[in-house]
Amino acid sequence: MTEISYPFAETSEGGGTDLVTQLQWQNMGRMWGGDRIDFRLLSETYPAGSLPFAVSVTNGRTIHVQPGAAWVGGFYYQLTASTTVDVEPNPTDRGRRDTLVLRADMGRGSVNLAVVKGQPAASPIAPQPQRRPGDIWEMVLYEITVPERDGTVQPSLRMSFDMPPAVSTVWNTRATAAFLPVGTLSYDLDNNGGDTQYEAFNGRDGYAITRHFGKSRTYGPRLVNAANVPGSGMNYRGRWRWIAPNVVYFSASIENTSTRNITNTGGSTAIGITLPHQANGVTGQVITGKLRNPEVNGQLPNLIGLWGYCWRGSGSTHLGLYMQSKNALADGLDTVRSLPGKSEIIVSGTYETNIFNE
Structure with missing residues (x-):
């Protein structure tokens, strides 16, 4: 017989058997789970x-x-x-x-x-x-x-x-996790409310989404410390996803399609861009980007490297934007004080969020 299957209530002509040998038992048993205490x-x-x-x-x-x-x-x-x-x-x-x-x-x-x-x-x-x-x-x-x-x-x-077995839910994944043993992985397999399917871990530090599955989520980034932002002529695009516990990857674009030069709110205040989640502020964090200015408006070059900084402290909800001084390399970084007409800010990167309220 080339086809063998077991255990059944009784032996059959199709190769099914009612009893198993010691080796057949081991073959089954090893499939139930790996070696563990x-x-x-x-x-x-x-x-x-x-x-x-x-x-x-x-x-x-x-x-x-x-x-x-x-x-x-x-x-x-x-x-x-x-x-x-x-x-x-x-x-x-x-x-x-x-x-x-x-x-x-x-x-x-x-x-x-x-x-x-x-x-x-x-x-x-x-x-x-x-x-x-x-x-x-x-x-x-x-x-x-x-x-x-x-x-x-x-x-x-x-x-x-x-370890506790992983479980799946269709709704209320976080609330359900409160009743599960510490160390349980939960999978939200629904996408209610426009959310993405995800995995979460109920650990000793609390509940944390460990990673998103499928498509990234969208968000609407906004300018911070910016004056005279036009009500129309602005394109806001943002995407983000959990890639590890308390860690987000995101990308954001703010495009000024108008001819108006957007300026900061005064002095040397840095124009900023909002994040999808509050950043952890224990050390401060840096994200890179660029300012695309194809028409060379606002007395700025056509392409500028940007550094986005989340200040050390209680945790920032936005990046303050900095650029190389347009006057001299020796002057170091200056705050970004304008978003010229027909220009675009693009930033992307990975950062630690603050879901544990550190």
Whole structure:
């Protein structure tokens, strides 16, 4: 039979079987989830010895292992009482790296703790776990530093833990996240209200959209600290998207299609452009852009490099715009004080927002 499927209530002529072999069970079990410790990390910190399979060392080479449970190569394992394992001596003049693993041995029909011995070397490397379906499958719990001349061994944690499963919602994703475990990824698969589908993370710092899927969102950028802005003859274009928690990519364009030269509100005040989200103000942030002035109006060149600056402080909702002094290179940057007629400001970049109110 070239087609096999399982498990069904009874064997069928189409290749379906009602019982599974040990290997067939492992093939199914490995598809249910990767190797992991059956423990979810929900607290900010964990005291030493409080995690499953916590260890301590006595007599230089004896490792005491506390109870725990894990999923290994498609099989569930429980250590219900503390036990010990011994690390082989290392009388050589070079160090060694061993591993403490959970080993699913299909030949023995069980999962057990084991120490896998590495090779002494000037720069020792721990052995990689074996992962052979139907034979040996290992999950590393600790990497063990084994010093030369039988020094005291030092285990270092290498466990991977269980995490809450991701969920999807159609509405009220943020409100729903408040009832989910810390560490849950949520997916808003609706686009109600014109929003884009997105992924969000409910972490210890709070709720944060981690990334937008599909098309970018639009927004209407506006000029800040600008006088005599015409009511018509202006084109405002903006796009943005979450690309990581608390991080936005955006691009914005403000085009003055009129012949009026827009000026600042006075003195050396910098004309600015609004952002799609308030910027984090812990350090201050810089975005680059350009001013396109094809008709060379307002006594400015036809193309000017711009630097947009979010000032350090409580967090800015706009970029203040700066340009190289038109008088002399040695004069450094000047504030942008006008947007000439028939010109356009374009800025784009990535910046950290302030959704955590820092």
